[in-house]
Amino acid sequence: MATCMDIILKKFQIDDSNINLYLESVLENAADEFQSIDDVYNAVGPILESSTVSDSSREVMEVCKLIYDRISLMFDRSNGEQQDFMKKLNAPVHIASAENEEIVFETSSIWIGKQEKKSTVDQKKLEKAEAKIKQKQDRKDKIVKNSSTNSLTNMEASASQSINRKDVKTESQGKHKVMDVHIENFDISFGNKVLFEGANLHVACGRRYGLVGRNGMGKTTLLKMLSTRGLSLPKHLTILHVEQEVEGDDTIALQSVLESDTIRENLLKEEKRLHLEMENKSSDPSLSTRLSEIYTELTDIEADKAPAKAAVILTGLGFTPEMQKMTTKEFSGGWRMRLALARALFGKPDLLLLDEPTNMLDIRAIMWLEDYLQEWPSTAIIVSHDRSFLESVCTDILHLTSRQLDAYRGSYEQFMLTKDEKLKNRQKEYEAQKQYRDHIQVFIDRFRYNANRASQVQSKLKLLEKLPKITPVEKLTPPVIRFPSHAVKLAGTVLRLDEVMFHYLPGETIFKNVNISAGLDSRICIVGENGSGKTTMLKILNGSLEPVKGIRHTHQNLRIGYFTQHHVDQLEMGVTSVELLASKFPGRNDEEYRHQLGSYGVAGDLALRPVSSLSGGQKSRVAFALMSMSRPNFLILDEPTNHLDMETIEALGIAINDFAGGVILVSHDERLIRLVCRELWLCGNQSVKSLEGGIETYRRLLEEEFKRIGIK
Incomplete structure (x- = not known):
């Protein structure tokens, strides 16, 4: 036809x-x-x-x-x-x-x-297309197989980014010497979880950036990708990431810090080698010439002042003159982390990356570090959940949300004032664009097969492709912490120490003549330098340690809940959170266990996951739920803010204030202390004393000490 x-x-x-x-x-x-x-x-x-x-x-x-x-x-x-x-x-x-x-x-x-x-x-084209499809499917199957066989701990982060070829060529020719960092349109994934998608990072030289965001969103991963150059950075930039503690060996602590300045160390080694060659009666005149050049270079970098500068840094971080002469293998893990921080500060890299630097420091060392970083000459990116520290140190804030990095100029307080307004505007922009996209899509769907409107449909499709990609603002549920109230109300003093003396070994007294007391309305914070006995005092108060001399008095109906700073090591990792509570408090139904966990934000599938698979912050929540399962009327908390993000720390402060019982806590988080503290105990010099004026008085005492020993 x-x-x-x-x-x-x-x-x-x-x-x-x-x-x-x-x-x-x-x-x-x-x-x-x-x-x-x-x-x-x-x-x-x-x-x-x-x-x-x-x-x-x-x-x-x-x-x-x-x-x-x-x-x-x-x-x-x-x-x-x-x-x-x-x-x-x-x-x-x-x-x-x-x-x-x-x-x-x-x-x-x-x-x-x-x-x-x-x-x-076309049969050849068909076969070629089928081969490509099979190849893609094989790759997907391989990825799924690897992800199922590898545990989470064996996964590694992967990154991709858009790179300007012109910048790469300019840098390879030695013409690109800018100190700013600009990373455009990069993605970072950890296993199957996407942490960053189409994100941008712009860091200006000489500014200090605070990187903030909820736990598990990828802050630490970003620092690792920068330090390992998983993301492309200018090759001339020196980067130092304080991540691992110094390896213990026979190197003196002060010398370990000096060795971080590789330029000075290499010049000194070459000087020593040239002296040995000249002592062997070498008549080469070039040796004297090179030796003169080395002396000039050492003078230019003020190499003779380096030991004094290193000693100042170590002193500020709590190392006494005697400790500075000790070998690195004699220090514990916490002190080796301080050594790593000292090496980073002394080396002065172009880009300094600090991940929770205050975790291993007491308030005295935190105050010194705040002052030191305020005069930091190069660029720094700092991850910290200590709000007071960020407020004091940072000139800018990088907020990680919805897999993007939002930059804010100014202090943390200014960031808090402008963040909500910016996120509201972004959500409005997203909704307006979505409405516009939907309107265009209706036209495309209606006239897709109409040849009369083919040109219009094509122009609409191109318009959709050119629209910038805007993601909706991720709505995060506020963290929840609620300590249950005990039915029995106790009046007056419920916990008291009279003339208490304690030591682990005879002749090494930690406390003597300690007289302190607390009631159900107490909100007591204990401060002091690391090693002054704060954790030991908490153990004496909760009855874990018996005084060598003196008496511990407690009310007969007193029920203490104790949170240890090493709670993560004490949890059973191979069971679920529900099973953990059931093993410690048997005889109750699962609904009660899950309700208890939900009171601390461990709800839904989280409660049925093995404890080992939970993040540090989630494990802390499980420990809180376990501690309060017996409905205590007195809480003793040792460094409860470790592993918690700022939002959860705020929720913890509110929960402590709402708790109908007594609280004694050890913390280095100044904001939490200001939020809950009604009485401050200073631990040191073999005693525990109440300090009038609270945290402000303690800060003044530390500043006077800094002036007395001659450090800023």
């Missing part, structure tokens, strides 16, 4: 080959069923109207009439006989009975004979 197609193609120019094949098939296979013009129109009219440039159905109807007239010529409509190529069979054929017989027809028929199938697909 090619002549019918000629009629259509003569009237309309249809570029779509699929539509042409469809029309040709309909006209060939269903021609004898067309009993009227309306039958022809119903079969081909709609597709012609949607695929041509015709503005009305009149022209389409005319074409349908011509097609029907042409078909009528081929059939004798009066007797139903087919003319020309259409022939009637000599006898009726029963298809079912002839299933296994070979039937020979006098003519071919589309209803009985098999139609020859002609493929319009």
Whole structure:
């Protein structure tokens, strides 16, 4: 029925080959069923109207009439006989009975004979496309297999970013010496979890950035990718990430810090080598020339002042003159971390990366570090959950939210004032763009197959591609901490120490003549330098340690809940949180255990996951739930803010203030102390004394000490 197609193609120019094949098939296979013009129109009219440039159905109807007239010529409509190529069979054929017989027809028929199938697909292209699909599927299967066989601890972060080739070429030629960091459009994933997507990082030289965000969002991972150059950075930048403690060996602590200045160390080693060669009576004049150059370089970098500078840093971080002469292997892990921090500060890299630097420091060392970093000459990125520290040190804030980095100029307080407004504006912008996108998409879906609007549809598609990608603001649920109230109310003093003396070894007294007391309305914070006995005092108060001399008095109905700073090591890692509570407090139903965990934010599937798979902050919440399961009326908390983000620390402060019982805590988080403290105990010099004036008085005492020993 090619002549019918000629009629259509003569009237309309249809570029779509699929539509042409469809029309040709309909006209060939269903021609004898067309009993009227309306039958022809119903079969081909709609597709012609949607695929041509015709503005009305009149022209389409005319074409349908011509097609029907042409078909009528081929059939004798009066007797139903087919003319020309259409022939009637000599006898009726029963298809079912002839299933296994070979039937020979006098003519071919589309209803009985098999139609020859002609493929319009390029077989080579098809095979190539199938090979690509198989290759992609194999890669996906490999990734899934690796992720299922590897544990979470064996996973590594991966990153990708857009790199400007012009900048790379300029840097390779030695012309690119800027000290700013600009990383555009980068992604970072950890296992199957996407941490950053299309993010940008812009860091200006000489500014100090505080990197903030909820636990588990990727702050530490970002620092690691920067320090290992997993993200592309200018090669001339020196980077130092304080992450691991100094390895213990026979190196003196002061010398370990001096060795971090590699330029000075290399010059000194070369000077020593040249002296040895000259002592061997070498007459090479170039040795004297090179030695003079070394002396000049050492003078330029003030190498003779380096030991004094290193000693000042160590003193500020709490190392006494005697400790500075000790070997690194004699220090514990916490003090080796301080050594690592001292090495970083002394080395003065172009980009300093600090991850929770205050965790291993007491308030005295934190105050010194605040003052030292305020005069830091190069760039620093600091991850910290100590709000007071960030407020004192940082000139800018980088907020990690919704897999993006939002930059804010100014202090942390200024960031808090402008953050909510900026996030609201971003959400409004997202909603407006989404509404605009939806409106365009409706037009595209409506006229996608209309050739009259093809150019408009294409322009709309290009417009959608050019729109900037805006992600919705991730709504984070506020952290929850609620300490249950005990039914029994106790009045007056419930815990008291009278003339208490304590030591682990005879002759090494830690406390003597200690007289302190607390009631159910107490909110007491204990401060003091590391090693002054704060944790030991808490153990004496909760009854874990017995005084060598003196008496510990407690109310008969006093029930103490104790949170240790090493709670993570004390939890059973191979069980779920619900099973952990059930093993410690058997005989209750799962609903009660889950309700208890939910009171501390460990809800839903988190409660059914193994404790080992939880983050540090989530493990702290489990420890809080375990501690309060017995409904204590007195809480003793040792460094409860470790592993907690700022939002959770705020929630902890509110929970402590709302608790209907007594609280004694040890903390170096100045904001938490200001939030809950009603009485401050100073621990040191073998005593525990109440300090009038609270944290402000303690800070003044430390500042006076700094002036007295000659450090800033």
